[in-house]
């Protein structure tokens with residue numbers, strides 16, 4: 001098929017390096033660009049987190065070498081508390097925006113979605129290119145904050161005012177660094193909106209013949225829902241960012257209250273409300289965690305079904321659950337504000353809706369388990385990571401039910417319990433989604449197989465490692481260890497957590513080091529891996545009907561026609577244990 | 592198996608033995624088909640894209656609005672400002688521009704180049720007039736000592752008019768390109784129209800579609816302004 005396919009190609013790939021690899025409008029190249037942007041970012045984010053963990057584990061240790069690299073942050077070889085806060089802020093921002101919002105959607109969504117729906121590209125290729133490059137600019141702006149006077153901002157990834165709104169006077173990094181942070185996020189908003197527009201239009205307008213809505217792979221549903229969430233959430237963050245920028249640079253008082261005294265100076269603002277920012281931010285912020293995780297859910301469903309060699313259990317319920325999660329996600333932002341002085345009745349409403357998200361989440365979990373039930377599972381690396389995703393999703397979801405209750409959250413708020421919760425459910429689960437997707441689609445994207453033995457080693461150490469990191473973090477949180485502190489040695493009640501902190505940090509260093517295996521496997525396989533066949537996993541969806549890697553216009557100028565649902569595995573009477581979506585209906589006995 | 596797929600591509604016809612509704616799942620998108628012109632589908636696509644973009648813009652102004660109402664509820668320092676009278680004039684200009692925009696769109700469909708040029712240029716002029724009206728309103732307020740940071744109502748006034756004005760400027764830029772294009776190639780543009788521009792990524796959208804989605808945007812900006820004007824006028 002590969003030869004017939006390419007022979008029909010009407011559109012020729014651009015030949016110049018710049019048009020082909022830099023300012024490309026090909027969704028596949030753009031997807032890979034997003035992927036590498038996220039890879040760079042995640043490595044940077046990990047380095048920052050290790051610096052924090054080192055500080056927490058060995059609170060009195062001097063690091064002369066680090067003092068040479070960061071002369072201001074490590075005066076005397078010890079990381080200053082302000083520098084710690086800068087690390088927290090940049091780590092969180094990089095991870096949430098430039099890793100979890102780019103790789104699953106901009107990376108894999110961009111690459112795979114058009115192919116899975118049988119299209120030659122996204123609906124608006126030029127817009128697609130723009131969204132990548134604006135994202136890139138956003139990353140540059142963020143990174144620039146490290147190099148300006150005062151350094152990186154210290155207001156956290158949530159940028160709460162007044163701290164974030166007052167400027168240099170409120171602390172290092174809150175001058176130019178904070179402005180750069182806001183500009184970076186504003187650019188990111190614009191880029192995400194362009195991306196979301198493209199995804200939605202592509203799905204609605206460009207599905208191929210026969211691909212009715214009930215035949216869409218669950219990955220496509222997940223990317224689509226994510227795009228809808230992004231479309232509705234990012235404009236609100238953008239609006240908040242504009243207001244914050246005005247408060248900082250134009251003397252307005254949207255967020256800055258009256259009568260503030262900072263560093264012995266009375267702040268000339270009046271009447272603003274820091275809570276207004278919290279409302280705007282979290283109206284975006286909660287959907288944002290679903291923007292991070294939904295694509296991982298899609299990939300997990302897809303991978304589980306493929307390697308269980310069974311149809312996904314409850315396809316319709318899965319689709320409805322994704323939508324329900326996305327929809328409910330817009331009405332729970334108040335659970336981030338339980339201790340902010342919210343009216344208790346409002347808080348109760350937010351609490352109830354929050355807990356109700358447990359229902360569609362449980363539907364998804366049980367359907368995943370139902371898919372696995374009685375299956376002869378093929379434990380590929382991709383499958384392992386998908387199973388890991390389910391595990392992390394459950395572990396993080398359970399602590400979410402704890403935090404969703406106002407009475408418990410008053411105790412847990414701003415402790416390491418929260419840090420543990422969101423790292424499991426958002427951070428690490430989504431990362432596992434990315435890993436699973438990487439091991440699964442790498443053969444399609446690069447035409448070669450990744451090394452499975454190294455992959456499995458990578459999985460097992462990472463899987464045990466993340467629990468070794470984040471279970472102690474929950475325990476420290478229950479002890480009452482607050483987040484965003486550089487040092488706990490001055491608090492007697494936290495003495496019991498010293499051992500936990502050291503253990504966590506060692507686990508973090510080991511887990512981070514193991515990621516080298518992944519990076520090496522990735523690059524080595526890209527050039528030296530075994531050549532990949534068209535459909536190495538015996539999978540069913542359209543991307544596996546075309547060569548690996550696919551030609552410039554994906555289907556070589558013809559329109560694939562879809563005759564089957566996305567997960568027809570082990571159909572009784574079929575010649576193979578899978579039926580590809582474009583196989584002619586008469587080739588398969590009635591079922 | 593792979594070979595079967597390719598060969599049956601022709602063999603299988605809509606309504607063949609497969610579940611019949613399969614073929615109707617196809618919703619008119621051009622899928623991977625790069626051969627036909629599918630102008631109609633491209634028109635759908637561009638209109639859809641514009642609707643989605645408008646939803647995002649709307650969402651941003653919804654956020655501004657809720658901030659507005661929230662901030663006003665805190666009261667204290669909120670001092671209602673008197674809106675400059677020139678806003679009524681600029682509002683009139685913008686309403687008129689929506690009318691001329693619609694005329695231009697229709698003229699393009701009818702195939703009258705001179706008419707189209709006249710109406711589209713009028714739209715541009717009215718749009719510029721609107722922006723000057725807004726600027727005049729700003730200057731008027733500033734002259735009476737009311738600036739961006741004076742009080743929350745004035746902050747929101749400058750913010751909302753500014754954000755709307757910037758979006759309108761975007762619309763004007765699009766109109767500018769259209770005018771420029773139609774001046775450059777004054778051949779009649781009718782139903783037969785210009786051939787779709789063919790780019791690396793497929794055929795372009797065609798003149799009518801571009802004008803049509805610009806008109807959508809323009810009307811939306813018109814409606815948005817009426818809404819903002821009412822908000823600023825009534826909710827003080």
Ligand code: HEM
Nearest residue numbers: 049052088092095096156157158426427428483484485508
């Ligand atoms: C190697 C794995 C990771 C380690 C060891 C790690 C460690 C840390 C540490 C020590 C903090 C600071 C806690 C505090 O002082 O409040 C933190 C905060 C944070 N991390 Fe991670 N992290 C990791 C991966 C991730 C990932 C994958 C994400 C993606 C969501 C993420 C998102 C965040 C966020 C959002 C914050 C909060 C930042 C803030 O408070 O503003 N982390 N992490």
Ligand SMILES: [Cu+2]
Nearest residue numbers: 286333335336
């Ligand atoms: Cu939340």
